[in-house]
Amino acid sequence: MVEKTWKGSFTVEAAVLASAILFLVYGVIMVLFYYHDKNILTGTVCETVVISARKQKKEQPFQEEEIQQLWKERISGKMILFRKAEVEIECQKEYVWISAQASKKGMRITAEAKAALTEPERKIRDMRKLKKAAEAGN
Numbered sequence: 001m002v003e004k005t006w007k008g009s010f011t012v013e014a015a016v017l018a019s020a021i022l023f024l025v026y027g028v029i030m031v032l033f034y035y036h037d038k039n040i041l042t043g044t045v046c047e048t049v050v051i052s053a054r055k056q057k058k059e060q061p062f063q064e065e066e067i068q069q070l071w072k073e074r075i076s077g078k079m080i081l082f083r084k085a086e087v088e089i090e091c092q093k094e095y096v097w098i099s100a101q102a103s104k105k106g107m108r109i110t111a112e113a114k115a116a117l118t119e120p121e122r123k124i125r126d127m128r129k130l131k132k133a134a135e136a137g138n
Contacts, residue, residue, distance in 0.1 A: 012069040033081040034109070037102065041085060042111040045100050052096045053115035064089045071098065082109060093117070 025058050049069040055062050062070075075085060082102035090097040094117055101110040 030081070034107065037079045037082045038109045038111075040075065040078045041082075041100055041102060041109055042113075044071060044078075045098050045113045045126040048074060049096055049098045049115045052091075052098070053076070053117055056091065056096060056117050057119065061063075064091055066099070067091070067096070071100070075076040075100075084108075 048067060051070065052062050052067045068087055071087050071089075079085065080104065082104050084104075085100055085102035087098060087100040095114055096117065097112070097114045099110065099112045102109060103109075
């Protein structure tokens with residue numbers, strides 16, 4: 001029976017190659033976590049600003065603390081890499097603006113959204129009035 005003998009250089013090359021592959025796999029996983037958290041942050045900010053803008057025209061509009069609590073409920077437990085996120089909220093007469101950011105070891109993600117406080121029912125009423133006025137004029 002003939003035995004094959006492996007040279008020591010094969011073992012060294014395999015060790016270098018395996019560590020390079022593991023490093024690449026780790027990098028890909030970290031990039032995926034980064035973009036996952038960025039999408040979660042952006043999604044929660046956009047959702048919260050739209051809900052807040054719709055609610056602001058009701059009889060009891062949201063306060064900034066309530067909007068912050070709503071955002072925290074939406075983001076809790078969803079971030080993988082960036083565990084701690086902070087939010088800034090500004091409620092004006094014309095718009096609601098939310099900015100959120102998270103950071104970890106020199107990396108930072110931010111998301112901003114602004115929603116105008118519109119009154120579509122007023123525009124619809126004005127259009128109906130104009131239509132009635134045009135029909136009455138004929």
